[in-house]
Amino acid sequence: MSFHFDDYQGGNSQYGNTQYGNTQYGNGQYGNDQYGNDQYGSMNFGFGGPQSEAFPTPCSSLKTGGLVLLQGHPCQITDIYTTSPGGSVVQIVGTNVLTGEVWKDVYPLRETVFVPRIRRENYVLTSCGRNGRMDLHSNTQGHRADVRVPGGQLGARIRKASDAGQSLILEISEYSRDVAATKIVGPYE
Secondary structure, eight states: OOOOGGGOOOOEETTEETTTTOBTTBSSSTTBOTTOOBSSTTOOOSOOGGGGGEEEEEGGGOOTTOEEEETTEEEEEEEEEEOSTTSOEEEEEEEETTTOOEEEEEEETTOEEEEEOOEEEEEEEEEEOTTSEEEEEETTTEEEEEEEOOSHHHHHHHHHHHHTTOOEEEEEEEETTEEEEEEEEEEOO
16 A cells, blocks of 8 residues: 555544644644643743743843843843853843832843733823822723822823823833833823
8 A cells, every 4th residue: 555645635633633733732833722822821930929920031132121020020121241250140230110110130141031021001091099099991901090100200290181181091011910100102082
């Protein structure tokens, strides 16, 4: 009995539909289960806490402007430089994307660090409460009142617009249990 590859039309075998790469073990795409769900998108690396919302990357691949967890805080990298003569140790300086605080940490160049998964959503600011919290609304996420008015110039601009009765579109960023308004996207019209 001979088998000719030109005659094979695919079809089901005991291992699944091999014409399209589908098998009983998945749909032929790495990281997806039989329903097409991403198995690795919310992967927990076994460390618990904030690292479960981050993914590992080699320290040598970090660049200025990228994101990294510094001492457990989600930071945008502002500076990376070597601290040892051989260049095997790097110091990373970053600004917390939620609070604006500056954080530093030292890592061996070959170390694995974690990059945070920051969730961002645009909300319409309807008012600022006396308790320091903002009244926000989104078409997709609904109503929320758990976000504090940020400090600094951003908070002053938000309070000024709210006092004048203007509605703003704000970018709300979340990491782990921390949430903050990080940017004014523009006026709501």
